[in-house]
Amino acid sequence: MVCSITAVIGRDDGTTARERAIPEATVARLPVYLRALLEAAEQQTTTLSSDVLAARTGVNAAQVRKDLSHLGSYGTRGVGYDVEFLVRQISRQLGLNQDRRVAIVGVGNLGQALARYHGFPARGFRIVAAFDADPGKVGMPIGDTVVRPAAELVEVVTQEKVGIAIVTTPPGVAQDVVDQLVVAGVTCILNFAPVLVRVPEGVFLRKVDLAIELQILSYYEQRASSGEVGLDALPA
Amino acid sequence: MVCSITAVIGRDDGTTARERAIPEATVARLPVYLRALLEAAEQQTTTLSSDVLAARTGVNAAQVRKDLSHLGSYGTRGVGYDVEFLVRQISRQLGLNQDRRVAIVGVGNLGQALARYHGFPARGFRIVAAFDADPGKVGMPIGDTVVRPAAELVEVVTQEKVGIAIVTTPPGVAQDVVDQLVVAGVTCILNFAPVLVRVPEGVFLRKVDLAIELQILSYYEQRASSGEVGLDALPA
DNA sequence: GCATGTGAATAGATTCACAGCG
DNA sequence: CGCTGTGAATCTATTCACATGC
Numbered sequence: 001m002v003c004s005i006t007a008v009i010g011r012d013d014g015t016t017a018r019e020r021a022i023p024e025a026t027v028a029r030l031p032v033y034l035r036a037l038l039e040a041a042e043q044q045t046t047t048l049s050s051d052v053l054a055a056r057t058g059v060n061a062a063q064v065r066k067d068l069s070h071l072g073s074y075g076t077r078g079v080g081y082d083v084e085f086l087v088r089q090i091s092r093q094l095g096l097n098q099d100r101r102v103a104i105v106g107v108g109n110l111g112q113a114l115a116r117y118h119g120f121p122a123r124g125f126r127i128v129a130a131f132d133a134d135p136g137k138v139g140m141p142i143g144d145t146v147v148r149p150a151a152e153l154v155e156v157v158t159q160e161k162v163g164i165a166i167v168t169t170p171p172g173v174a175q176d177v178v179d180q181l182v183v184a185g186v187t188c189i190l191n192f193a194p195v196l197v198r199v200p201e202g203v204f205l206r207k208v209d210l211a212i213e214l215q216i217l218s219y220y221e222q223r224a225s226s227g228e229v230g231l232d233a234l235p236a
Numbered sequence: 237m238v239c240s241i242t243a244v245i246g247r248d249d250g251t252t253a254r255e256r257a258i259p260e261a262t263v264a265r266l267p268v269y270l271r272a273l274l275e276a277a278e279q280q281t282t283t284l285s286s287d288v289l290a291a292r293t294g295v296n297a298a299q300v301r302k303d304l305s306h307l308g309s310y311g312t313r314g315v316g317y318d319v320e321f322l323v324r325q326i327s328r329q330l331g332l333n334q335d336r337r338v339a340i341v342g343v344g345n346l347g348q349a350l351a352r353y354h355g356f357p358a359r360g361f362r363i364v365a366a367f368d369a370d371p372g373k374v375g376m377p378i379g380d381t382v383v384r385p386a387a388e389l390v391e392v393v394t395q396e397k398v399g400i401a402i403v404t405t406p407p408g409v410a411q412d413v414v415d416q417l418v419v420a421g422v423t424c425i426l427n428f429a430p431v432l433v434r435v436p437e438g439v440f441l442r443k444v445d446l447a448i449e450l451q452i453l454s455y456y457e458q459r460a461s462s463g464e465v466g467l468d469a470l471p472a
Numbered sequence: 473g474c475a476t477g478t479g480a481a482t483a484g485a486t487t488c489a490c491a492g493c494g
Numbered sequence: 495c496g497c498t499g500t501g502a503a504t505c506t507a508t509t510c511a512c513a514t515g516c
Binding site for chain 2: 021027028031032034035036056057058082093094095096100102109110112113114117119120122125129163164166185188189190194196198202206208209210211212213214215216217218219220221222223224225229
C-alpha cells in the first residue's frame with residue numbers, strides 16, 4: 001500500500017524531474033482543484049490563494065497547500081498560485097495532456113448513460129471500445145465506436161491499446177471480464193458491478209457501488225429521523 | 237466530524253439499547269458485509285468466521301471483527317458469526333428493515349439509468365418522486381411514479397416524506413436543487429452533479445463524481461505506462 | 473482448540489501554527 | 495504584510511497480537 005516510487009518523467013517542455021509518488025488522498029483531490037482552477041481561468045482570474053481555492057473546493061486551506069506542494073513549489077508567497085500554470089501542472093500530473101483510450105464493458109442502462117456522458121470526451125477520455133454479451137446490442141453506436149460481442153474483448157482491447165476500462169456488467173461476470181481486461185493489458189479499471197473483484201499487483205482498481213452508497217445514506221437517514229440527536233454534518 | 241452521539245433506539249423486537257455512533261469507515265463497510273452474508277445465506281451457510289468473511293469481502297479479518305464489534309458482541313468464540321442473525325443486525329443498523337422513500341432530481345441519462353437500477357427496489361429503496369426541468373420529460377414514468385416539473389419539488393418532496401434524494405442535474409443548478417431539498421426536509425443526499433454543493437449541519441451528503449473517478453485512474457495509468465516502476469497494487 | 477473481541481502499535485490523513493520568503 | 499510551505503500535533507483508520515471465553 002505504500003508507494004515510494006521515484007521515477008524520472010519527461011515533460012512537455014522537455015525538462016525532466018524526479019517525481020515522488022503522490023498520496024492517494026491527494027491524487028483524489030487534484031481533479032477537484034483542477035475543476036475550480038478551470039472555472040477561475042474562464043473568469044479571467046490569473047491568480048488564486050490557497051484560501052480562495054479552499055473555499056471553492058470545500059477543502060481546508062492547509063490541505064490545499066500541502067497537496068499542491070506535492071507537485072512542487074508552484075506558489076508565490078504573498079500572492080498565491082498562478083491559475084494557468086497550476087492547471088498545466090495538475091493536468092500533466094493527472095496525465096490529462098494526452099488522450100486516454102477507454103473501453104466500456106456492459107452496455108446496459110448505466111453503461112449507456114456513462115457512454116453518453118459529455119464530461120468524458122471533454123476531458124480527453126475517448127471511448128474506443130464497447131462490449132456486451134447481448135447479441136441484440138452488438139452494432140449499437142457508442143462514443144467513437146460500436147458495441148462488439150463480449151467474445152472479442154481481449155482481441156479488440158489489445159488492438160485498441162485501451163488503458164482504462166469501465167465495467168458495468170452484471171455482478172456474476174465481472175470478475176471474468178476483469179481477468180480478461182488484465183490479460184489484454186488494461187492497467188486501470190473502474191468497476192460499477194456490485195461485487196468484489198480482485199486484480200493482480202500493478203493493476204489499479206476503483207469501485208463505485210450505487211447500492212452501497214444508498215445503504216450508507218440509509219444509515220444516516222435512520223439516525224437523523226429516529227435519533228434526533230444533533231448529528232454533526234459530514235465532509236462535503 | 238466527530239460523532240459521539242448516544243441515542244436510545246427502539247428495536248423491532250421491542251427491546252431498546254444504548255447505541256453509539258459507528259465510525260464512518262465502518263458504516264461504509266457494513267453493506268459490503270451484508271452482501272456477503274446474504275450470499276452465504278443463499279447457500280445455506282449458517283455460520284461464518286471473520287476469516288472467511290474477510291476473504292469474501294476483501295477486508296482484513298481484524299477489521300471485520302472490529303467493525304462487527306461496533307454492533308455488539310454478536311459472534312461466538314471458537315465458532316464465528318451466525319449468518320442470519322448478523323444479517324438482521326446489520327440490516328437494522330442500516331435502517332433497511334423499513335422502506336426508504338427516495339426522490340431523483342434530474343432525469344437525464346444517468347438519472348434514468350439509476351431509476352431503472354434493480355438493486356434499489358430490491359433493497360427497499362422506493363423512488364416516490366422524480367423531477368426534471370425539461371417539460372418534455374414531465375409525465376414520463378419512473379419507478380413507482382412519473383416525472384414532475386422542477387417547480388413542484390418542494391411541495392411534492394415534503395408531501396411524499398422523501399428522506400433520501402439523488403441529484404443528477406447539470407452542475408449549474410445542483411446547489412439550488414439541494415437547497416430546495418433541504419427546505420423540503422430531506423436529510424440525506426447523493427450528489428452526482430460535478431460541482432461542490434454545501435449543506436447545512438444535520439444534512440448528510442455523499443458525492444459520486446464520474447469525471448473525477450476517471451481522472452484519478454488517468455493518474456495511475458500514466459504511472460503504469462510511463463514510469464514502469466513497480467507500482468504496488470492498491471486497495472481493492 | 474479455535475475464533476472472537478480488544479488494547480496497543482502502526483500507518484495515514486488532516487489540521488494547526490508559524491517560520492520564511494516575495 | 496500576506497501567503498506559501500512545512501514541521502509538529504492531532505485525529506482517524508488499520509493492523510497486530512493475544513487474552514478471553516465458548
